[in-house]
Amino acid sequence: MQVDPRGQRWAAAVTTVVLVAVLVTANVWLLAFQAAVFAIATLFGVRRSPYALLFRLLVRPRLGPPRELEPAGPPRFAQGVGLAFALVGTAGYATGIGWLGMGATACALAAAFLNAAFGFCLGCEMYLLVHRFISKIRSDREVPA
Structure with missing residues (x-):
């Protein structure tokens, strides 16, 4: 299956905003929501993630077909x-281990930002x-000894 790379960058931009909000507020529920978005994309495919659906409905019609x-x-x-x-970040925030929640969220944020800003996944x-x-x-393993 093939996907529109612009949709991946757009989803990364939305993820970046969500993760910045998590770091600013330390809101465990917001991070749990983002974990659910990641889970849907992982289990059912990136085309079925909530952010991909929003991209297809709101953004892609204004851009035209991808190259x-x-x-x-x-x-x-x-x-x-x-x-x-x-998930690690959610566990950290939920159990009161703020440094774990913040560190895991920051790692995810760094990766999302790289994709959103520079197209580097x-x-x-x-x-x-x-x-x-x-x-x-x-x-x-297949090469005979």
Whole structure:
């Protein structure tokens, strides 16, 4: 499946705003909401995330068709990484370990900001590295000794 990269950047921009609000307010429920958004994108695909739906309804009609599409696998993996950080952050804020909540939220924010501002998807790059690593291990196993 292919996705519009502009939608991924737009979702990253919305995520950036949400995560900044979490850092400013230390609101565990807002971070839990963002974790739910990450979970939906991870489990059901980035095209079905709430931010993607808003992009398709409100933004994409004003932009026209994309010049190119990208595979959905790397952004979906990136959403999973964001989910992990959001869950750790939510646990930190919920249990009163503010430094853990703040640190995990800041890590997720850094990745979202890189994508929103520069089009650099850190989670997507991690996906490619993991994919290459797994492919290398598989090819090494298949080579006769």
